[in-house]
Amino acid sequence: MYRVIVVDDDVAVLEFLEKLIPWQEIGFELTGAFTNAFDAIDHCGTAIPDLIVTDIGMPEMDGLELIRKLRSEAQATQFVILSCHDEFHYAQQAVKLGVQDYILKETLSVESIMGIAEQTKSKIDDSLRHRHEMEKLTDQAQKSKAVRKEKWFRNLMLNPVTEDGSMMEQLREYGLNPNLGHYIPVLWRIHSFNAAINRYEKEDIVKFIVENAAEELLCEEPDVVFFSYSAQEFCLIYAFKKDLASNPYDKLVRVSRMLQQAFSKYLKLEFSAIVGETAANGAEIRRQLPDLLSNADQFFYFDEPKIVRSKEIPPITNQEDLFMHYFEYSERLNRLLLEENRNVEQVVDSFIQFIKSRRFQPSNVKQMVWKLALDMQLKLIFSQEYAKEKAQQSIERMLNVNEIRNWLLQFMKEAVLRAEQISKKSKKTEIVDAQKYVMLHLDRKITLEEVADRLHLNPSYFSRLFKKETGENFIEFVTRMKMEKAKALIGESGNTVEKVAWMLGYDNKSYFIKVFKQHFGASPSQFA
Structure with missing residues (x-):
């Protein structure tokens, strides 16, 4: 239902418009009746009506001035003028202001107002349909562009063989000014992906809200372009002109902290970022991107989200076979079940501390934890009932060692409890x-x-x-x-x-x- 207000300093006319016109029958809700323009303007400050019926000859501020005051804020609002004057210059001004109709009060009747209201409603309906169609087309175009942009960037990350000229042309299309001449890529990764899934339920939803938030937050940063890569990672490319007066990393850190804080405050999502080195052309950008993605695995050993330069964090170089230690830790965890030992935290933390001290490859750590859990489920008579696929998926999504620790701790507590329950049931x-x-x-x-x-x-x-x-x-x-x-x-x-x-x-x-x-x-x- 559309909103309508009426404005007239003649109380009799105002009561006629307010009480005798069956507004609801023709699809309108009367939200206000005012004897002066100032009160009408105050009302419009909180709720813009779809139709305003106003007298033209009011003291202090007449109807034409009222329309001028509201036109910038109420661009979609339709106006109908009531007047005692059948003069050309009034009608001429009303036309210039885009007034829907001009009615002489001497011809005013319920039928005339209803007829104009129905015409106005039809016009508003057409305008809304047109607006929705335009918004739909715009949205489709933006989604199409976003999909093409993401596809191009993923191909660049996986197959960095694009010709320099072609790459720079694409960056220009996506909003980066290649004339600035220098670039710094930044790879972002979510700190706790399982926490994000628990909050937003699906990976697609996490990806969607991060993309939209990042694009909106960066709209005032003309030299920074956002590229989505997955639900876990995205990338920024910052373009700048090299000079001695400013340090590009200072601005990049400022923008990064702004994003990091906004994601945490409004989305309740924590991100870490790894800042690359200055590149002078597309080839240098291409060389860095896969390395940044690979180096983001180092976030696995971050206790909290950070923004760091790629050269500041040591790479994970330990090639030791983690599974050489499998039997030892399998026995420790199995003993917790068999002895119904409640001191789970000490054993789990000992394992995690060992992992941290040796900085094993994250993929091997996750595989080890999954195998430890699976071994207890399949081999021990006191194993807990746990959804294997769900557990494996949850472990695979973990992006830092503290997630591993919390999951394994909860898993073992439930396992010990289950072992106790089985023992008590035995005759x-x-x-x-x-x-x-x-x-x-x-x-x-x-x-x-x-x-x-x-x-x-x-x-x-x-x-x-x-x-x-x-x-x-x-x-x-x-x-x-x-x-x-x-x-x-x-x-x-x-x-x-x-x-x-x-x-x-x-x-x-x-x-x-x-x-x-x-x-x-x-x-x-x-x-x-």
Whole structure:
């Protein structure tokens, strides 16, 4: 429904317009009736009406002056003038001001006002339809340009072989002035991507709001161009003219801090930025871009979002095989479950501190954490119920080591709690204790008599009880646990069959291979 106000110093006319015209029947809501132009202007300051019906001859400010005052703020508003004067110069001024109609008060009637109101409504409808169509076309054009811009930039990052002239022409098209002659690229990466997904639910939404916010924030920075790369990263290219009077990095840091603070305050998203070096042409920009993307992996070890120059942070050069340490940390985490140890934080933090001190490749860290979690889910009888695909996706999205730490800590707390719940549900605590004992001593020979003695039970009674409660005899259980562990260890880098046999308490390699074949129907070497 459209809004209408009426203005007339003649109270009788005002009451006629206010009370006798069925505005709602013709699609209007009467939001105000005023006896002077000043009150009408005050009202329009809070809500611009779609139609204003005003007297022309009012004291202090007449109707024509009222229209002049409002025209700049109410460009889409339609005006109808009421007048006692049938004079040409009044009508002429009204036409110049774009007035919809000019009515003599002596001809004023409900029908005439309704007829004009309906014509005005039709005109507003047409104007709105036209505006919506134009906005739709503009939006489509902007989206098309944004898609082309992102596609071009992604191709540049992945295949940096564009000719210099062609590249500079594209940068000009996207708003960068190539005549300035010097450029600095900046690569941005979100600090905690899982936090962003938790807040906005989907990657596309995160990407959309970041793109729109960045474009809006940079609209007053004519020499800085934004390029979207993914939901996690975007890039800025800053153009400047080299002189001794100013330092381009000072301005770039100012712009970067402005973006960083705005993203944090309004979007609740934290970003880090790595600032490249000065480039004198397109070829030098191209050479830097893939390196900046690769160097952004160094953000993985940042405790908090930062803005740094590429030459200020050491590269991740550790090529050590992280999985050489897998067995050690797998055992530590598994013991937390088996012993129902609530001191999870200490063990997790010890692992994270080890990762930080050695600065392993982030992709290897994430793979290691996923394998540790998966091992507990698949191999341990007390594993928690966890959605594997969701866990893997969550780990893969992690962009800093503190995200890894928080996720693993929560995972282990839930796992320990789950282990406790399973233990409490068991009718025979002796069986639970026996299973725990086996899992904690897979590195040596375990006999039925040894465990029975530990539980203060007769070996024959213990054997029958174990079979009754679990559906398998005790030796079968021990062998199954050792073989499952053997399969995991054989897949680890640097573990030979002989070494794995020794790690699981088998003195005879041939016997170990025989047992392994019986259990899996294949030799250990096929799992290496």
